[in-house]
Amino acid sequence: MEVGTWTGASAMHMARVARGLGLTTEILCVDSFLGDAEHWMLARQRSELRLEFGHPQIYRQFLANVVHAGLEEIITPFPCTSAHAARILTREGVRCDIAYLDAGHEYRDVLTDIQDYWVLVRDGGALIGNGFRPDRPGVRAAAREFGASIGQDPEVDGDKWVLRKE
Structure with missing residues (x-):
């Protein structure tokens, strides 16, 4: 996804x-x-x-x-929109192995997308995001904040970040 x-x-x-x-x-x-x-x-x-x-x-x-x-x-x-799609997909029981986030890049938008799509990722899957770089402080802050809430630091490779769902 x-x-x-x-x-x-x-x-x-x-x-x-x-x-x-x-x-x-x-x-x-x-x-x-x-x-x-x-x-x-x-x-x-x-x-x-x-x-x-x-x-x-x-x-x-x-x-x-x-x-x-x-x-x-x-x-x-x-x-x-990402928010409407997340509600529809959640209601329909859709799940994915990987969700790749590259929609909004402002803190609130990114955090909302992370929260909305995390629940759609199957156990053993991953949430991957784009834009983890100095000129996107909202992306960095949202990924780190959500990661902390689930006991993880985002794995970072270049401008990509990953949170794994156990």
């Missing part, structure tokens, strides 16, 4: 790796496909929204990328 997929690059990488290993998997990609606050507020990032009549075209690009890569049998889009 990927939360915050943008145009699908990470999901497609995971799908290719899974396919190469002969794994049967589905990658559920949760994203509103509307961009985050930074994309709307920063001129250099606003162009990435590819606005048409005021509406971002990120979802179209995501679909085109997935189909062009031939990964539509592995990758399933779930165009929804």
